Amino acid sequence: AQSVTQLGSHVSVSEGALVLLRCNYSSSVPPYLFWYVQYPNQGLQLLLKYTTGATLVKGINGFEAEFKKSETSFHLTKPSAHMSDAAEYFCAVSRGSTLGRLYFGRGTQLTVWP
């Protein structure tokens, strides 16, 4: 069974501060991991993905995430928050046997204060 836990439904940071959004997964086999961002009244946009290879993955808009198998985590970070980063962020996993089906976490709402 797949499950994704996003710790903290709301995260607030000041502009220029570090952004850290947490994601833990449970999977009986190595998963493929994704972070998506959703702006108000829009669909989901892919930020980054981990499939195989390097465990530190760089994405768009300055975001990156590190796959840590021992901790079953895939936390999303950005060194310096910008006002435009305010949005809902979703962590998702998939694995081969379910052919691309994505299992999403409940999301983390990021607020950026000026």
Next chain:
Amino acid sequence: DAGVTQSPTHLIKTRGQQVTLRCSPKSGHDTVSWYQQALGQGPQFIFQYYEEEERQRGNFPDRFSGHQFPNYSSELNVNALLLGDSALYLCASSLGQGYNQPQHFGDGTRLSIL
């Protein structure tokens, strides 16, 4: 290059009615998945279509059905609407069913049941 397009953007129905939502995948994509996103929740997988057949299905009742056309576009049909069906319905497309293929999402159809 057109992305995933969904229609209509908003829809209001009453309990017991039937609804059809439409999706055109991103150019070059042949696989379409549908997700339901209730307010404050992460998207939940409904089903996936590939080569005009339903390939896998999430935990949704038979009231939810779909179709994929030869041009890869897809429809989601929901019968006997319930208040709990109120949600944002997202269509995602990808090239093939591979678990490592990123899914591209449309902006969704907001369905409200009165």
